[in-house]
Amino acid sequence: MEPTKLLVAIFTLLVLVAHSAAETHFLFWNVETTNITHNCFSANVTTVNGQIPGPTVEINEGDTVVINVTNNANYEISIHWHGIFQFLTNWADGPAHITQCPLNIGSSQIYEFTVTGQSGTFFWHAHNNWLRATMYGHFIVHPAAAPPFGEVAAEYSIISGEWFSQDPNVVELGFIDTLNPVENATVANTINGEPGPLYGCPADTQIFPVTSGSTYLLRLTNAGLNNDHFFKVANHTLTVVRADGNYLQPFDTDVVVITPGQTTDVLLTANQPIGSYYGGVNVAEVPNVGAPPPSTPALVIIQYEGSNSTDSPVTPEFPSMFNLMPVDNYTSFLKGLEPYSLPETVDVELVYVAGIASVNCNASEPCTTKIAGTIQNSTFDDPQNTSVLEAYYNNIPGVFTTDVPDLPPVFEDFTSQPDRNYILGNRGTRTRVLQFNDVVQLVLQNVNAFGILDHPFHLHGHDFYVVGRNYTNFNPDVDPAGFNLVDPPKFNTISIPNGGWVALRFQANNPGVWLLHCHFERHKTWGMEMAFITENGSGANETLPGPLHPPPSCT
Ligand code: C2O
Numbered sequence: 001m002e003p004t005k006l007l008v009a010i011f012t013l014l015v016l017v018a019h020s021a022a023e024t025h026f027l028f029w030n031v032e033t034t035n036i037t038h039n040c041f042s043a044n045v046t047t048v049n050g051q052i053p054g055p056t057v058e059i060n061e062g063d064t065v066v067i068n069v070t071n072n073a074n075y076e077i078s079i080h081w082h083g084i085f086q087f088l089t090n091w092a093d094g095p096a097h098i099t100q101c102p103l104n105i106g107s108s109q110i111y112e113f114t115v116t117g118q119s120g121t122f123f124w125h126a127h128n129n130w131l132r133a134t135m136y137g138h139f140i141v142h143p144a145a146a147p148p149f150g151e152v153a154a155e156y157s158i159i160s161g162e163w164f165s166q167d168p169n170v171v172e173l174g175f176i177d178t179l180n181p182v183e184n185a186t187v188a189n190t191i192n193g194e195p196g197p198l199y200g201c202p203a204d205t206q207i208f209p210v211t212s213g214s215t216y217l218l219r220l221t222n223a224g225l226n227n228d229h230f231f232k233v234a235n236h237t238l239t240v241v242r243a244d245g246n247y248l249q250p251f252d253t254d255v256v257v258i259t260p261g262q263t264t265d266v267l268l269t270a271n272q273p274i275g276s277y278y279g280g281v282n283v284a285e286v287p288n289v290g291a292p293p294p295s296t297p298a299l300v301i302i303q304y305e306g307s308n309s310t311d312s313p314v315t316p317e318f319p320s321m322f323n324l325m326p327v328d329n330y331t332s333f334l335k336g337l338e339p340y341s342l343p344e345t346v347d348v349e350l351v352y353v354a355g356i357a358s359v360n361c362n363a364s365e366p367c368t369t370k371i372a373g374t375i376q377n378s379t380f381d382d383p384q385n386t387s388v389l390e391a392y393y394n395n396i397p398g399v400f401t402t403d404v405p406d407l408p409p410v411f412e413d414f415t416s417q418p419d420r421n422y423i424l425g426n427r428g429t430r431t432r433v434l435q436f437n438d439v440v441q442l443v444l445q446n447v448n449a450f451g452i453l454d455h456p457f458h459l460h461g462h463d464f465y466v467v468g469r470n471y472t473n474f475n476p477d478v479d480p481a482g483f484n485l486v487d488p489p490k491f492n493t494i495s496i497p498n499g500g501w502v503a504l505r506f507q508a509n510n511p512g513v514w515l516l517h518c519h520f521e522r523h524k525t526w527g528m529e530m531a532f533i534t535e536n537g538s539g540a541n542e543t544l545p546g547p548l549h550p551p552p553s554c555t
């Protein structure tokens with residue numbers, strides 16, 4: 001080989017090695033109380049490092065993170081890495097009372113885990129009480145292989161959420177131990193933590209510069225507590241390429257629908273006349289009941305190079321929040337880029353009925369009956385003195401039961417009128433045990449007990465294929481024949497349609513305790529959750545090891 005060729009070969013090899021060498025990222029996060037003024041309201045809120053959104057974690061696929069979290073705030077906290085599999089690191093997953101006790105004030109905890117076999121846009125958020133409202137940030141994993149959608153000129157992070165006029169944990173108090181929850185705060189939609197320019201209170205508007213002809217990757221995440229969001233950019237078509245860290249068959253749309261807990265990556269090509277365009281979020285898909293959600297969009301400016309910055313930007317027109325059509329249109333385009341790849345045989349068939357109902361209060365609660373979120377007619381009570389994972393791992397009896405029924409007692413009309421069988425639920429800390437590698441088919445059926453609305457369900461530790469969805473009562477004899485087992489999209493969060501069902505398939509390939517819950521914080525607060533416990537397998541890498549770092553003490 002000629003010397004120059006040899007040098008090129010060595011250099012190429014070095015670059016390859018540099019690229020493939022996994023790194024470990026050491027991060028130090030300080031959870032604190034921060035005074036923030038937005039939308040003309042000041043509130044003391046809980047933040048990571050004083051920022052909303054909090055710090056972005058940005059790593060390459062295969063890297064390890066070691067995040068040392070110190071709680072200097074006024075509340076116990078915990079942090080969840082939403083969408084990250086936590087393969088064999090269930091202890092680092094974070095949901096309070098499920099995989100750890102919440103972190104006491106004044107204490108520290110180390111979350112250590114490696115991200116393998118997944119890439120894209122994820123996020124982290126607090127996973128106790130309503131602290132997620134102000135404790136969230138992006139978790140970006142760059143793929144080992146170049147993405148199919150090609151190079152982009154730049155990437156922009158856009159996280160939507162809500163701003164409450166007071167401490168969100170105080171807002172939560174209006175929602176618990178009562179049959180009649182009260183929204184005791186003014187709520188604004190936010191984008192990257194800011195309500196944006198339309199609220200009539202002085203606010204900074206974030207500007208994203210673009211150059212005519214270039215294409216940009218927008219990483220969209222709905223970190224909001226209680227509302228689905230539409231995302232739009234005035235006059236621009238968006239190309240959807242990835243959701244929840246999984247590539248989709250690309251499609252064009254002028255509006256993106258994102259539920260709390262979902263991430264969606266879209267391409268924006270600057271192909272309109274040079275100028276400024278507003279882009280942002282407004283509330284999507286709300287039932288025509290209850291207090292109206294905030295209806296003012298939260299916007300940023302997409303500003304073309306060479307545009308006159310004194311021109312007022314073009315404003316997008318959002319679809320009506322009461323119209324389900326845009327949601328359905330959008331959903332019908334979601335197809336996976338990779339073909340369906342689970343084993344053919346389904347080992348476990350589950351149909352879970354989920355809805356808002358009531359339960360009787362405990363002796364310690366200041367009520368007789370209260371509003372509840374139920375799955376299989378049962379509301380989930382958090383264990384208080386140990387987490388479910390600690391109880392499972394250490395064989396501590398009496399903490400949880402394993403009796404979530406696989407099917408509803410009868411397949412009835414769950415949706416067209418209030419279903420009397422589901423109005424008063426029962427309570428428990430119920431789980432469903434899965435054997436390692438079980439292929440699970442889980443149909444989530446909406447029930448109309450106290451009204452009806454969609455429920456964005458999130459499964460920890462796994463992605464699932466969305467193989468079916470309809471606005472009907474699920475019929476186990478008929479509907480599975482229509483499932484898409486060719487190119488279904490993969491998500492970690494998906495809405496049970498308003499008055500319908502959604503069918504998921506996943507493989508229980510990750511030993512540990514994995515929460516399934518509605519990602520509307522109100523509903524989770526009301527107990528719309530359960531946990532799967534995946535037992536150890538017998539092969540290598542099929543046994544859950546103990547925690548890498550001591551979990552927070554439970555007292
Ligand atoms: Cu994004 Cu269990 O949470």
Ligand code: CU
Pocket residue numbers: 454455456518519520523524528
């Ligand atoms: Cu819900």
